[in-house]
Amino acid sequence: MSHLDIRDLTVTYRGAGGADSAVPAVRGVDLTVPHAGTVGVAGESGCGKSTLALALLRLLPKTAALNGQILLDGEDVLTMKWGRLRAVRWAATSIVFQGAMHSLNPVRRVGEQIAEPLLLHGTTASAAEARERVAALLRQVGLPQQRAGAYPHELSGGQRQRVMIAMALACEPELIIADEPTTALDVMTQAQILRLIAGLVDETGVSMVLISHDLSVLAHTCDRLAVMYAGRIVEEGPAREVYTDARHPYAAALSGAFPRIGDPASRRRPRGLAGDPPDPAALPAGCAFRPRCERAQPCCARIDPVLWPAGTHRSAACVHVVPEAPAVEPAVGEPAVGSEEGRW
Numbered sequence: 001m002s003h004l005d006i007r008d009l010t011v012t013y014r015g016a017g018g019a020d021s022a023v024p025a026v027r028g029v030d031l032t033v034p035h036a037g038t039v040g041v042a043g044e045s046g047c048g049k050s051t052l053a054l055a056l057l058r059l060l061p062k063t064a065a066l067n068g069q070i071l072l073d074g075e076d077v078l079t080m081k082w083g084r085l086r087a088v089r090w091a092a093t094s095i096v097f098q099g100a101m102h103s104l105n106p107v108r109r110v111g112e113q114i115a116e117p118l119l120l121h122g123t124t125a126s127a128a129e130a131r132e133r134v135a136a137l138l139r140q141v142g143l144p145q146q147r148a149g150a151y152p153h154e155l156s157g158g159q160r161q162r163v164m165i166a167m168a169l170a171c172e173p174e175l176i177i178a179d180e181p182t183t184a185l186d187v188m189t190q191a192q193i194l195r196l197i198a199g200l201v202d203e204t205g206v207s208m209v210l211i212s213h214d215l216s217v218l219a220h221t222c223d224r225l226a227v228m229y230a231g232r233i234v235e236e237g238p239a240r241e242v243y244t245d246a247r248h249p250y251a252a253a254l255s256g257a258f259p260r261i262g263d264p265a266s267r268r269r270p271r272g273l274a275g276d277p278p279d280p281a282a283l284p285a286g287c288a289f290r291p292r293c294e295r296a297q298p299c300c301a302r303i304d305p306v307l308w309p310a311g312t313h314r315s316a317a318c319v320h321v322v323p324e325a326p327a328v329e330p331a332v333g334e335p336a337v338g339s340e341e342g343r344w
């Protein structure tokens with residue numbers, strides 16, 4: 001059984017103007033995260049990444065209507081009773097948000113903030129035990145344990161993000177959802193935080209959903225990669241393959257927009273993508289990427305493609321992506337094509 005199995009998930013924000021102003025932010029998403037697997041979710045701003053992340057723990061505002069299934073070890077998060085959901089948040093699954101400064105309480109020492117989930121949801125019973133565990137967690141994320149006494153404003157952006165990761169690890173969750181954990185950090189610090197995350201994933205065997213607009217970051221950190229556009233997953237497959245040889249025109253454009261890190265042989269210049277993503281409340285007919293797609297044909301205005309096979313363990317949602325021909329097994333009693341018996 002997969003660790004996380006998202007099936008046909010739809011999230012629609014109800015607008016103040018009734019059905020006409022409804023925003024379909026996530027549209028029929030299917031995604032699987034195996035135990036100890038890392039899955040990256042990429043896409044431009046507004047494509048629905050954060051909505052998807054928040055939906056996984058039912059952290060969306062009341063105006064969001066959710067449909068489909070989010071199976072966590074087979075148990076549907078969308079139909080869980082409130083008490084069970086509270087236990088799942090932090091203890092089984094935790095989330096690292098973008099922008100640590102906004103997520104940490106500015107008037108409480110970071111050590112107290114890391115200890116809080118331990119005392120509320122973990123197995124740590126006493127304050128002394130919690131202090132020891134906080135010190136161990138700080139060391140695990142590469143911070144001196146003395147930093148437990150610091151206030152968030154006394155730490156750098158990278159240190160604050162490390163504190164957020166320590167908080168996420170506190171109750172030893174089996175799944176971490178990290179939403180743009182390196183946004184607003186300089187490039188060197190981003191690389192350090194990503195190395196830290198990759199190291200922790202290897203060390204602890206935790207499963208992870210890592211969200212970023214930067215495909216190159218995900219390709220170097222994750223096993224599999226899903227590219228979102230206008231609320232849909234338009235390509236999914238092994239991370240390196242999607243990054244270096246994308247099948248969907250949008251995934252190809254997104255991967256072309258970033259320089260190839262760690263690939264000195266590549267002299268490719270990063271290319272931008274003209275135009276903006278569509279307003280989810282007013283999607284074009286047919287394929288949502290059509291107005292920006294260099295390969296668009298008249299049929300793309302009629303067909304709204306869904307994910308279909310695009311290679312071994314890969315899928316893409318584009319009418320131009322032709323599935324590889326399956327290996328044809330000869331029918332019983334029929335000579336194999338090309339065999340001696342089959343010739344005349």
Ligand SMILES: Nc1ncnc2c1ncn2[C@@H]1O[C@H](COP(=O)(O)OP(=O)(O)OP(=O)(O)O)[C@@H](O)[C@H]1O
Pocket residue numbers: 013023025043044045046047048049050051052061063213280
């Ligand atoms: N609370 C809300 N009410 C109404 N619409 C919303 C709400 N939150 C997000 N949206 C809309 O849903 C769509 C998806 O937004 P979301 O924040 O999930 O995208 P994103 O890919 O995470 O973007 P970013 O990378 O900028 O965080 C956008 O059109 C956004 O305007």
